[in-house]
Amino acid sequence: MAWDEWEQLKADAVGRQSARGGGRLRHSGKPWTNAADVARELRTSMATGRRDLSEAHGVDVAAGAKGLASAGVLKAVLASWEKRLDSVRDECGALVPKLRQAARDQGETDARVKANADAVRVPEGGLGR
Numbered sequence: 001m002a003w004d005e006w007e008q009l010k011a012d013a014v015g016r017q018s019a020r021g022g023g024r025l026r027h028s029g030k031p032w033t034n035a036a037d038v039a040r041e042l043r044t045s046m047a048t049g050r051r052d053l054s055e056a057h058g059v060d061v062a063a064g065a066k067g068l069a070s071a072g073v074l075k076a077v078l079a080s081w082e083k084r085l086d087s088v089r090d091e092c093g094a095l096v097p098k099l100r101q102a103a104r105d106q107g108e109t110d111a112r113v114k115a116n117a118d119a120v121r122v123p124e125g126g127l128g129r
Contacts, residue, residue: 036100
C-alpha cells in the first residue's frame, strides 16, 4: 500500500468518526467483575451444599441402615455427589481470579490501544495537499 493510500485511509477514518459524533472505544470491567462475584457466590453455595448433603446423609443413616441393601447405595451416591460438588466448587474458585484478571487486562489493552491511536496524527483538512 502506498503512503498516499494509507494517509487517505486515516483521513477517511477520521471523517467517519467525526460524522458519528466522535465514537469512542469504551470498556467496562463490570461484566467481568460481576461474573467473578457470581463464581465466588457459587463456590460458597457448593461448599454449603456439600456440607448440607453430608449432614443429611450423616453417620446415622449408615449406622441405622446396617443390613439394608440401600446403605451401600446411599454411601456411593453421597461420595459421587460430594465429588461433583467439590469439582464445581474448585472450578468456581479458580474462575474468580481469572475473571478479575480479564477485566484488568482488557482495561490495560484498551488504554494501550487508545494511546497508540492517539499517537497517529492526521493533518488538519485530511491529506494536507
